[in-house]
Amino acid sequence: MTQKLLITNAAQLITMAGHSDKPARKGAMSQFEVIENGAIYMEDGKVVEAGSDQRIREKFQDSVVPDNHIDATGKVVTPGLIDPHTHLVHAGTRENEYAMRLKGKTYMEIMEAGGGIHATTRATQEASHEELYEQSRKRLDQFLLHGVTTVEAKSGYGLTLEHEIKQLEVAQQLSKDHPVDLVSTFMGAHAIPMAEKENPEPFVDRVINEMIPEIANRNLATFNDVFCERGVFTPEQSRRILEAGKEHGLIPKIHADEIEPYAGAELAASVGAISADHLLKASEQGIKDMANAGVVGVLLPGTAFFLMAEFAQARKMIDAGVAVALSTDTNPGSSPTISLPFIMNLGCLKMGMTPEEVLTATTINAAHAIGCAGEAGSLEQGKKADVTIFDVPNYLTLSYQYGMNHVDTVIKAGEPLVVGGQLQ
Numbered sequence: 001m002t003q004k005l006l007i008t009n010a011a012q013l014i015t016m017a018g019h020s021d022k023p024a025r026k027g028a029m030s031q032f033e034v035i036e037n038g039a040i041y042m043e044d045g046k047v048v049e050a051g052s053d054q055r056i057r058e059k060f061q062d063s064v065v066p067d068n069h070i071d072a073t074g075k076v077v078t079p080g081l082i083d084p085h086t087h088l089v090h091a092g093t094r095e096n097e098y099a100m101r102l103k104g105k106t107y108m109e110i111m112e113a114g115g116g117i118h119a120t121t122r123a124t125q126e127a128s129h130e131e132l133y134e135q136s137r138k139r140l141d142q143f144l145l146h147g148v149t150t151v152e153a154k155s156g157y158g159l160t161l162e163h164e165i166k167q168l169e170v171a172q173q174l175s176k177d178h179p180v181d182l183v184s185t186f187m188g189a190h191a192i193p194m195a196e197k198e199n200p201e202p203f204v205d206r207v208i209n210e211m212i213p214e215i216a217n218r219n220l221a222t223f224n225d226v227f228c229e230r231g232v233f234t235p236e237q238s239r240r241i242l243e244a245g246k247e248h249g250l251i252p253k254i255h256a257d258e259i260e261p262y263a264g265a266e267l268a269a270s271v272g273a274i275s276a277d278h279l280l281k282a283s284e285q286g287i288k289d290m291a292n293a294g295v296v297g298v299l300l301p302g303t304a305f306f307l308m309a310e311f312a313q314a315r316k317m318i319d320a321g322v323a324v325a326l327s328t329d330t331n332p333g334s335s336p337t338i339s340l341p342f343i344m345n346l347g348c349l350k351m352g353m354t355p356e357e358v359l360t361a362t363t364i365n366a367a368h369a370i371g372c373a374g375e376a377g378s379l380e381q382g383k384k385a386d387v388t389i390f391d392v393p394n395y396l397t398l399s400y401q402y403g404m405n406h407v408d409t410v411i412k413a414g415e416p417l418v419v420g421g422q423l424q
């Protein structure tokens with residue numbers, strides 16, 4: 001049976017059309033078309049046509065029954081939001097470390113003492129597949145309720161082959177069972193195990209010679225990520241790990257220049273990474289290199305907010321020609337949130353981005369950061385019918401009113417899964 005859906009009368013319809021091949025950069029990040037009084041028709045989980053209410057109704061109204069017709073009067077319709085950087089699959093929380101940081105301890109001090117990523121690694125290693133699945137599934141429901149229809153998910157709290165596989169298998173299972181689309185990233189190089197801190201080379205060798213080949217062989221990930229940071233993986237180790245991934249068909253990504261300047265942005269450009277993420281301390285040269293190499297800059301202002309750090313220089317990056325995307329970085333240590341809309345608020349208020357840029361950065365540019373811009377990130381003919389309807393009169397309100405959830409309806413592959421702000 002053909003599944004049909006028509007949305008009419010949108011106060012504003014934003015399609016983000018025209019950037020499926022290449023991410024939007026510079027002025028193009030602000031220059032999308034806003035269709036006042038817009039409509040969109042979808043069939044079999046795909047977009048058929050978007051345009052003015054009058055034209056779309058004339059063409060398609062007769063082919064839908066009232067049940068398949070959504071009236072978006074007074075609301076804003078956008079592509080389903082995309083979160084291109086999360087640590088979705090993990091066990092437990094770290095509110096104790098939050099309290100320690102509020103008393104003056106730093107994120108890296110806590111990690112060096114065996115907390116931080118190590119604490120979540122212990123919890124994740126101890127958790128069964130089922131426990132991890134259940135905790136992560138709840139988070140995915142929350143993403144959906146906040147308008148997100150595609151999420152990238154990293155491993156990196158296993159740190160042994162067995163437990164890295166467990167995390168990625170949970171992601172794979174969820175991507176089959178849950179309507180939100182998941183894209184997986186192997187991040188065995190997320191931390192050096194505590195017992196090997198003094199002599200990390202054998203662990204780097206295991207990531208390269210054991211983990212990467214096996215993860216690739218099992219088809220458990222598309223991307224390969226590394227935490228390139230002083231005290232974690234050096235640029236030289238990071239390069240070897242990313243090059244090894246490439247040999248096995250895993251596309252490089254990198255946690256770069258988060259806490260200290262460490263030439264991570266430069267490395268991303270030189271290994272041909274699809275994205276470099278964080279970039280709070282990226283150098284001028286690194287920013288230039290990324291723009292020249294076409295590396296998407298995935299900025300995570302929730303992390304700067306939560307770690308009480310300086311924010312990444314989004315304005316400078318966009319003006320230098322870097323395609324910028326935004327993400328939550330969902331994780332229990334540096335960004336315990338799933339609210340991508342709140343990240344949009346931070347993008348504007350703390351990183352000098354415009355309301356238009358933050359929408360581009362959470363839709364089509366986010367899709368480019370995880371290689372899915374051919375299917376998602378914009379509402380164009382043949383692309384997935386992933387649509388978010390916000391109960392706001394115009395898109396400016398989205399990055400103006402903060403800390404609240406404006407999502408009214410979420411449609412995934414042509415099916416309304418959130419209606420009136422409630423999961424169906």
Ligand code: NIG
Pocket residue numbers: 087116117120227255258303329331332333334335
């Ligand atoms: O992206 N920076 C490294 N990894 C995560 C934090 C992980 C954690 O603290 O558990 C991040 O911020």
Ligand code: FE
Pocket residue numbers: 085086087255329331
């Ligand atoms: Fe991260």
